Amino acid sequence: MTEAELCAAQELIEFIEACPSAFHTAATACARLEAAGFTRLREGDAWGVAPGGRYFVERNGSSVIAFAVGARAAEPDRFHFQITAAHGDSPTFKLKAAPELGGEAGYRRLSVEAYGGMLDYTWFDRPLSIAGRVLVRTGADQDADAPAGVESRLIAPERDLALIPSLAIHLDHSQNKAFSPNRARDLFPLISAGELDEGAFVELIAHEAGVAATDVLGFDLFLVNRVPGRVWGAADEFVSAPRIDDLMCAFTSLRAFLAARNDAAVRVWCCFDNEEVGSNTKQGAMSTFLPDTLARLAAALGRTPEEYRRALSKSMLVSCDNAHAVHPNRPDACDPSNRCRMNGGIVVKEAANQHYCTDAFSRAVFTAICERAGVSVQAYANRSDMAGGSTLGNLSNIQASMHGVDVGCAQLAMHSAYETAGARDVLLAERALQAFFEADLCIDGAHAAAL
Numbered sequence: 242m243t244e245a246e247l248c249a250a251q252e253l254i255e256f257i258e259a260c261p262s263a264f265h266t267a268a269t270a271c272a273r274l275e276a277a278g279f280t281r282l283r284e285g286d287a288w289g290v291a292p293g294g295r296y297f298v299e300r301n302g303s304s305v306i307a308f309a310v311g312a313r314a315a316e317p318d319r320f321h322f323q324i325t326a327a328h329g330d331s332p333t334f335k336l337k338a339a340p341e342l343g344g345e346a347g348y349r350r351l352s353v354e355a356y357g358g359m360l361d362y363t364w365f366d367r368p369l370s371i372a373g374r375v376l377v378r379t380g381a382d383q384d385a386d387a388p389a390g391v392e393s394r395l396i397a398p399e400r401d402l403a404l405i406p407s408l409a410i411h412l413d414h415s416q417n418k419a420f421s422p423n424r425a426r427d428l429f430p431l432i433s434a435g436e437l438d439e440g441a442f443v444e445l446i447a448h449e450a451g452v453a454a455t456d457v458l459g460f461d462l463f464l465v466n467r468v469p470g471r472v473w474g475a476a477d478e479f480v481s482a483p484r485i486d487d488l489m490c491a492f493t494s495l496r497a498f499l500a501a502r503n504d505a506a507v508r509v510w511c512c513f514d515n516e517e518v519g520s521n522t523k524q525g526a527m528s529t530f531l532p533d534t535l536a537r538l539a540a541a542l543g544r545t546p547e548e549y550r551r552a553l554s555k556s557m558l559v560s561c562d563n564a565h566a567v568h569p570n571r572p573d574a575c576d577p578s579n580r581c582r583m584n585g586g587i588v589v590k591e592a593a594n595q596h597y598c599t600d601a602f603s604r605a606v607f608t609a610i611c612e613r614a615g616v617s618v619q620a621y622a623n624r625s626d627m628a629g630g631s632t633l634g635n636l637s638n639i640q641a642s643m644h645g646v647d648v649g650c651a652q653l654a655m656h657s658a659y660e661t662a663g664a665r666d667v668l669l670a671e672r673a674l675q676a677f678f679e680a681d682l683c684i685d686g687a688h689a690a691a692l
Contacts (some may be wrong), residue, residue, distance in 0.1 A: 266329030274612030332357030349434030560634030583663030598634030
């Protein structure tokens with residue numbers, strides 16, 4: 242590994258540590274965009290957008306779209322979008338509204354339910370914390386001169402608070418033969434052996450939010466794996482951390498977006514929430530967030546609805562979500578020819594059932610861009626007797642239809658509490674996505690494209 246590759250992998254770990262929930266991912270991205278000189282827009286305000294300007298907007302505090310308008314991008318014959326989309330949420334367990342459970346021998350536990358399709362067994366016997374947003378009462382009860390209101394505050398205690406204990410092998414000898422934990426029995430995190438009274442956990446939440454327990458009105462809180470990320474291996478080939486799916490793509494696409502320059506296009510970076518639970522929320526990839534943003538920026542640039550629709554036909558979306566690397570112990574789980582490996586470069590994913598948005602045209606355009614940038618491209622498809630899941634691209638295209646390609650980085654143990662990818666692929670993915678953002682892309686239907 243080169244020094245630059247190792248540095249990029251370590252910076253990915255630092256990004257992941259700053260993003261324990263989708264709300265923190267959005268806040269981290271917004272802070273980086275503001276530090277880079279981007280102007281914050283709000284959905285409830287009128288937008289002023291100009292060629293050469295750089296802007297971002299968030300929805301629900303958990304999804305972000307940023308865009309940079311090239312100096313010549315508003316010209317009618319040039320106007321189009323070059324977009325990447327990743328997601329900031331990861332499979333975990335979400336706390337219920339009444340979060341505390343009692344138990345035998347004075348135990349206190351947390352009442353949780355699954356968020357997404359995680360590998361349940363990987364969550365056992367790990368130090369856990371919580372993170373997310375807390376909605377608190379503000380105003381009148383604290384200050385007689387201030388109006389009453391509700392405010393969102395992010396919390397992420399930097400200490401271990403909980404653990405999901407395994408049942409000893411002595412008490413169930415069948416566990417190594419067939420372990421199938423029951424989410425309504427086996428996966429409640431333990432937070433106290435008897436020292437905490439009822440209500441203590443809500444008091445902890447309130448303390449982290451800086452209010453009294455009676456002022457906590459609601460929360461979206463999730464379990465967080467506290468095991469630190471690391472680069473490892475005899476040759477430093479691997480990077481492992483929680484939430485690599487999909488923070489690796491969120492990170493590399495953001496770095497590429499900030500580094501790229503392109504006077505002839507409107508470059509757009511998206512990071513959506515709720516991909517792991519289907520994306521069909523007001524802030525998900527299947528929501529109106531992307532088309533609302535694109536249509537509003539087009540109107541602010543003086544483009545007509547007709548010109549906006551023409552721009553979509555000349556635009557391209559790169560959906561960024563990780564791919565399954567061939568497993569060292571289970572190579573039979575992968576397609577015999579359409580398989581990818583870690584540290585082999587960015588992966589283009591395709592499926593006949595159209596759960597990925599890649600087709601021959603979009604594959605050819607993206608591959609040509611990467612080849613010109615000197616970045617290798619791999620191919621991935623599910624084994625023919627295994628149905629794969631969907632991701633951002635085909636869902637976003639329901640709302641704003643354009644050419645799209647699904648890509649990602651090869652990784653192991655997807656949806657585990659602790660995942661592994663190739664350390665070199667961090668920089669390789671960034672280079673590929675920067676090349677896409679910088680391409681002078683001119684698309685003519687689905688027949689031809691100039692790069």
